[in-house]
Amino acid sequence: MLFNSVQFFIFFPIVTFLYFVSSQKVRTFILIIASCLFYIMFIPKYLLVILLLVVIDYWAGLFIFNAKNNKRKYFLIISIVTNLSILCFFKYFDFLSINLFKVTDYLHVTYLIPSYLRQLIVSIENQNILLPLGISFHTFQSMSYTIEVYRKRIKPEKNIFIYALYVLFYPQLVAGPIERPYNLLPQLHKKQTFDSERITSGLRLMLWGFFKKMVVADRLAALVNPIYNVPSKFDSTTLVIATYFFAFQIYADFSGYTDIARGAARVMGFKLMLNFNLPYIATSIKDFWKRWHISLSTWFRDYLYIPLGGSKVARWKWLIIVMIVFSLSGLWHGSSGKYLIWGAYNGLLILLSVLVGKFIDLIKLRILANNWYIKIIQIIIIFNLVSLGWIFFRARTLFDAVLIIKKIFIHPEFNFDRIIHFSTIPSSSPILNFGIDSLEILISLIAIIILITVETLVYRFGLRKMFTERSLLFRWAVYYAIILFIIFFAAYESYQFIYFQF
């Protein structure tokens, strides 16, 4: 079920109502059933995959806790291998098998793969198995549970239904935030009361999420998709514009989803972790990764980067660790070379930023870092570097990404006249063949400005508090304005959330 669908507008109030009128014991079952319903609206049979993971990790948690010495580790390994095997089977099987065949063919060692195994691999490939929605999210959330039990940070959950709800909880089931057990599990035990202020705050967050998704992200998708689907047909100017638009599209899309998820959870009394914190005002690449998809970047930090040694190892080892972590985080997004390159590119930026930092220290320029104009320059540089990375992320294939990079940097054909008349040239401009006119582009730009302004005011200048202290009339007027803005300016072609595919 998509958040921006009629189904959800029926589903959400019914589930919330049933939740509040039920006893605490029944509430867990209501949320489990609701979450299963929410999930089976996509591909029903894959609910069995999640339920299998629930059972395995629930028992793994108990065994790890009760086992002694090395046995604890074995149970943890069983849990992690099971989770990763399921993830790899659904997500990376084609990628791995194709590359395995290519490599063995290239090295003339095809005999290493017995014919029965080759036949088996081909027959699995031919099944065209679809990716279970959000599998990367719930496998990572499941693994964080068994790892934390192993680390003795938490005790295992004894109630299998509570544990099932930890994995299945519908607001964050298919696209996160990837919750930690020490944050979510205690909340699932606690009796949530009816708190009108909290509910209003949750609904407000959901409303803002819908604005980001339907007005900003989906509008920009209508501009970006036609260009990125056939980049060979567009000139450098158009490709640059589409790339900047995509930077805002993916932010509005993913953070919009997170806002709706966090808002829906908040209505019922659950506090999910923050996933985005104004990433495009980051002044360094490290800062960006502290602000972007926080639940994933902290997952990699806590469960991979630090266990591998973190920053407390020799410099050369640290370089390798950073590249491994970022390359894997790239691959987490999909089984394609473009995601690997995107991850490695971000790792490389981190390494470069350390070198640049050392140079700045050397020439004693650090003192300038507090100047506002230096900060603005840093923000612009980081935004551009991140946007460059988005080319790999958004392009359909690695080949397309290279083509776009070539068109922009190696064979640039910038036509600034095209920017000025971007939307006034009738259909001789390819983008207009898709029915987009100057007003539509202007509305998209206004929506981006509203998004940046409101979020900056909320996060940096306490707009939320100021707003809640205003009169009811004022607050309702603002809510109505946002609702009308969504109704009259949304793109009604409902695109799936980008992060559903991961």
Place this chain on the structure above:
Amino acid sequence: MIKKYFIKGFIFIIIILIPLYFIDNSFANLPSSYKIKKDCLENNNSQVEVIVMGNSHANNGIATSSLSEISCNMANSSQGIYYDYQLVTKYIDHLPNLKLIIAELSYFSLETDLDSGQENFRRYFYKKYFDITDTLNTPLDIRKYSFIAAYTPREIRNYLLFVIPAMGPIDKTGWYPLTKGPAIKIEVMGKYRAEYHTGLMNPKYIEKNKIYLDKLIETAEARNIKVVLITAPVTKSYWQNVDPKKYKTMIDIIQTISKKYEVPYYNYFKDSRFVTEDFADYSDHLDSKNALRFTNILQQDFINKNIK
């Protein structure tokens, strides 16, 4: 506290739902192309002799008001063969004087499907005005029930702010005459459009479209109503840039159907009587003056023969 909160929430929703309900209702009376075409058929049902089916090429290119017979142009932008068939089925028994159906089949008609295409928002209007259900199973799609959602937001804004109707100056017979746009890059306009249409085409739709075309002809023949298949003219730049294989497939299929049912097929696709300047967009839509000329050609070529 819960009760008080729900009452407050209810009031909040009612305050916004009431005006939205009235706005939505007002859209039902918008003079959209679908409504005008529907009115043409329903208001003149006892007299209509000719109806035109097809997509924008027929919608803009066949000036039904200039025909000597009482006619309705039921073609519309991106209208697929499925909707042609459904419209014919819905009205054929209420048109006692109907003698001829002109079915326009463009280069892309057999390989596109409105419900799956970029303009699939149009399917909601067939549901609202003609009660024709699309081929997708989406009962919970809000656009089936709300005009605000069904119209594109741009049209809603134009209507609310400037009272601009959703479509251009369509005449009472359903013909949508076009005026010429600015002359920019004339030589490549046809190329752009041909490539755009080729990009939309997919052979998987052929079978479905063939079935509905067969059904349309069979429905008409069963009532002794003649069907003529035509392909409207396009610019040289357009026809030179179509996919030759796809074009051949389209011609082969139409000719096979034409032979099977003995319905005439007139192909004006590369008609040299029309030059680039005759098209409003310099590619594939005739301007009003040349639509009249094209309609006159149709009148001479087969309408007179089939009616008298």
